[in-house]
Amino acid sequence: MEIQNHHLDLAWMNNPALQRLLDVFKSSGHEIRLVGGAVRDSIIGRPVTDIDLATALLPQNVVKLLEAKKIKVLPIGIEHGTVMAVIDSHCFEITTLRRDLETDGRHAKVSFTDDWQQDASRRDFTMNALYLSSDGLILYDYFEGLKDLKARHIRFIGDAESRIQEDYLRVLRYFRFLSYFEDVEADSTILALFKKHEDALSQLSCERVHHEVFKMFAQKHMFLAYDAMLKTLPHFFSLLSNVSSLKSYLEKERACDAEGFRRFLFALNDKVDSQKIARHFVLSKKQRKRLEDFVLRKSNAQNSLDLDVVKRLLMFHNKDNVIDYLYLSNNCNLMYFLDFLDAFECPVFPVSGHDLKKEGFAEGVALGKALSLAKSWWIKQDFKPSKDDVINYVKQQN
Numbered sequence: 001m002e003i004q005n006h007h008l009d010l011a012w013m014n015n016p017a018l019q020r021l022l023d024v025f026k027s028s029g030h031e032i033r034l035v036g037g038a039v040r041d042s043i044i045g046r047p048v049t050d051i052d053l054a055t056a057l058l059p060q061n062v063v064k065l066l067e068a069k070k071i072k073v074l075p076i077g078i079e080h081g082t083v084m085a086v087i088d089s090h091c092f093e094i095t096t097l098r099r100d101l102e103t104d105g106r107h108a109k110v111s112f113t114d115d116w117q118q119d120a121s122r123r124d125f126t127m128n129a130l131y132l133s134s135d136g137l138i139l140y141d142y143f144e145g146l147k148d149l150k151a152r153h154i155r156f157i158g159d160a161e162s163r164i165q166e167d168y169l170r171v172l173r174y175f176r177f178l179s180y181f182e183d184v185e186a187d188s189t190i191l192a193l194f195k196k197h198e199d200a201l202s203q204l205s206c207e208r209v210h211h212e213v214f215k216m217f218a219q220k221h222m223f224l225a226y227d228a229m230l231k232t233l234p235h236f237f238s239l240l241s242n243v244s245s246l247k248s249y250l251e252k253e254r255a256c257d258a259e260g261f262r263r264f265l266f267a268l269n270d271k272v273d274s275q276k277i278a279r280h281f282v283l284s285k286k287q288r289k290r291l292e293d294f295v296l297r298k299s300n301a302q303n304s305l306d307l308d309v310v311k312r313l314l315m316f317h318n319k320d321n322v323i324d325y326l327y328l329s330n331n332c333n334l335m336y337f338l339d340f341l342d343a344f345e346c347p348v349f350p351v352s353g354h355d356l357k358k359e360g361f362a363e364g365v366a367l368g369k370a371l372s373l374a375k376s377w378w379i380k381q382d383f384k385p386s387k388d389d390v391i392n393y394v395k396q397q398n
Contacts, residue, residue, distance in 0.1 A: 003139040010136045012048040017090035022134045033131040052093045056114040103166040117142045124170045152181045172212035179216045179225035186228040210282045218260030240267045350387035
């Protein structure tokens with residue numbers, strides 16, 4: 001179905017990089033449409049971040065067309081029809097229309113087609129099978145996705161169980177999309193299918209699980225989706241079973257502190273193994289450190305904090321880690337300390353190891369201890385001592 005008077009806010013299409021890309025296809029006579037998340041998010045009023053496109057042009061010909069116009073192309077998934085165009089640091093994924101030949105629950109063998117409805121029919125949910133013409137005037141809706149979106153109904157295209165078995169990641173995507181909407185109950189029939197296939201989720205790569213779970217935790221209305229996911233898949237998500245902890249945190253969470261990874265931390269069960277979590281969710285080095293600090297401080301959380309303690313934490317830890325700790329402390333002055341953090345600018349400690357070595361301190365453990373001692377004293381003095389003051393203090397202590 002073609003819808004011409006769709007009244008969508010398409011301000012994001014004014015992006016010069018996107019317009020340049022669309023003009024390349026238009027001037028060459030090849031049709032290209034916007035598809036998936038950008039179209040879906042325009043309809044429900046969410047910010048458009050990732051922009052994906054589809055065309056009947058074969059992937060190798062897409063590469064030739066773009067490179068002829070001096071546009072950088074990355075063959076990120078060319079065997080499955082996807083390339084990435086990079087224009088002025090903006091990235092656009094362009095995928096050739098396709099149909100599935102074989103699926104195994106993780107991967108699909110595809111062939112290319114010039115049939116737009118056939119391409120739409122292989123997508124997961126009706127709301128993700130919406131296409132928008134390159135001029136933004138026509139919305140193509142093959143499976144009543146617009147109607148479902150307006151009803152906040154996440155509906156599989158075709159037989160739900162078959163779609164699940166084609167790619168088990170769709171189970172996690174369902175919960176992520178559920179978190180986009182406020183007060184929307186999950187379909188009990190669909191949840192029963194998810195539960196039936198829970199064991200099959202173990203074949204998903206850790207990277208794909210990480211991607212979907214963290215996207216869900218980042219959403220404003222994530223709690224109902226998380227709760228439904230945990231009740232439906234209790235074994236697969238046993239590491240994230242601390243409902244009461246997450247709920248308690250969310251009741252206190254300021255909008256400016258809303259962050260998927262912090263919510264993830266509070267959802268971790270109390271018997272968490274940091275190394276196991278880090279491997280299972282493919283955490284970055286920075287996230288691993290934050291997880292380790294969180295677990296350590298969770299067992300030593302203080303209810304009696306003061307500004308000196310908070311300042312000291314800020315000087316030795318990343319600000320996000322300190323915010324984690326403040327929420328963990330459950331202190332009655334929590335909001336006061338959080339507001340202090342917002343306004344506080346960490347001063348720079350005026351002394352380095354090099355400075356102390358010039359004063360005769362030898363490289364090694366003793367130097368590190370001297371620096372730590374000096375920094376602690378400097379913080380207690382409200383950051384006022386000068387470089388000379390700090391060096392003199394260290395000398396006096398030795």
